[in-house]
Amino acid sequence: MSFCKVLAAASLATALNVSIASAATFTIDAGDVTVSGGDLCFPGDCKLDGSIKGGSFDLNTVGDTANLSNLFGWRVLTTSRWATGVGKYSVNATLNFSSPSPASTSASGYAGFITLLGSVSGGVLAWTSGSGIVDFSDGYRLSYTLNDALKLGFGTETTTGASFTLEKTPAPVPLPASALLLLGGMGVLGGFRARRQRATA
The missing domain is CATH 1.10.287 (Helix Hairpins)
Incomplete structure (x- = not known):
């Protein structure tokens, strides 16, 4: 040629x-959730641990929505496999985006659990400030909603997610x-x- x-x-x-x-890949970095509160378990001790597992998603046009079902990980940590008890906490999380440009947003809420012999557990998660807008320096804008949860089942671990909608793209x-x-x-x-x-x- x-x-x-x-x-x-x-x-x-x-x-x-x-x-x-206008298409972009949005990446949320892994990180920790700040958990503070009280719990009572016997035998041994127990507490709630939260983490941001992170993830990526692509959005092409304004109005497109992506769901990350496993954005957050939650675990009841116990010092005895037979632990039985309850806990109530406040939770705070900061979502840090590394692409398409650095940005961050914060959310807060409360969570609680009950566990029986370290085998059957139930929990509740409710975000009191779990929705909002994220503006990126390169002109993108996202709206988001973090998912509440009410779960009961075997084990001491679960995940929760969030949805993200593209609200604005850079002006061409x-x-x-x-x-x-x-x-x-x-x-x-x-x-x-x-x-x-x-x-x-």
Whole structure:
């Protein structure tokens, strides 16, 4: 492929990307949930541990929604496999995004559990400030809602999630700028063709 064709193709690709690019990958980093409160277990001790497992999702256009069902991990930690007891806590979490550009948001709520012989457990999680908006420096905006939970089952671990909706994308570069770039590439192509025809005449 000749240089002039490559230049024209690159100009066309650049023009299209400048005017329509909006898709992005959003990445939430793993981290800890701050848990504070009280518990009473016997034999041994128990407490609630929370973590942000993190994750990534792609959103293409305004209005698209993504669900991360395992964004948070929760565990009842016990010092005895036969521990039986209850706990009540306040929880605070900060979601740190590393892409498409650094951003963060915080949420708070409360959680509680009951566990029987370290085998059957139940828990409740309710976010009191679990929804909001995240603005990114490159122009993207997300709205989010963290999921409440009420669960009962075997074991001492569970997960909860959240949903994210794309509210805004970066403003595209005005079309005239990309059109001028495309016309410039086409002009170079025309110039090379005319030069070749004169050389072969």
